[in-house]
Amino acid sequence: MVHGILEIIPDTTILQINREENSKADELSKLVQNTSDLSSSVYFEELGAPSIDRAEVMCISSPDNWMTPYIAYLRDGTLPKDQNKARYLKYKDARFFLEDNQLYRRTFSAPTLKCIDPDETDYCLREVHEGIYGDHLAAKALAYKVIRKGYYWPTIHADTITYVKKCTKCQKFSNVPKQSPSLPG
Incomplete structure (x- = not known):
């Protein structure tokens, strides 16, 4: 995985540094483990509760497209209010299926098709x-x-x-x- 990332970034090399030669990183790793040995110049604050009141989640909803009624029917069993559209959807429903929230179409002579x-x-x-x-x-x-x-x-x-x-x-x-x-x- 690292080698794949290195191919993207030009002129990079990875060097392994022994622990004896990397004293600053070693001190930082020990800092988390034992806070009693620290000098007075390092200050810590222990948080008893999360610093953020609530998690902010941005919900991005995609606009309705031709797949929306099929996905709603296959996932929740929801049919359109129009009777003709509901009948048509039930008729065509056997050709479609959901896998990992992605709509696919079954065919007779071609592979399973991803609906886009x-x-x-x-x-x-x-x-x-x-x-x-x-x-x-x-x-x-x-x-x-x-x-x-x-x-x-x-x-x-x-x-x-x-x-x-x-x-x-x-x-x-x-x-x-x-x-x-x-x-x-």
Whole structure:
């Protein structure tokens, strides 16, 4: 683990210093163990109670997205108030499951897919289309490649179509149809 961290920080080395040569660190470690041998220049204050009244916890709630009703139903059994949406959710529920508060989708012909929210879809499309996997696929092939990589969201096919239409490299270097338009006649 330490070697992995050292690769991130350039020009660092680890040296082992013997206890005899590291007297200051040795004194500090003994300071906690025995406070009666300290000189009068070191002052301690023993706290009988915590110095902070209460723990401040900042709750970050993510906005509702397409996964929220599925997670609420799978975790708590909560259905939407609209009867049509509740019926649709029950119908689709068999394809989804929760694991460690992450929603996954079961499929027949692909691996189990991790459901991602709209904030992550753009990054996923960009990485598969242009990134390390990137070979600027057409929309349909891009959608199936994202699914093969293990990701899912309900509008994946429509999103890949709009993404490919916005890609300047795909528009600039795409094949141009050679057939001339036919005249009505």
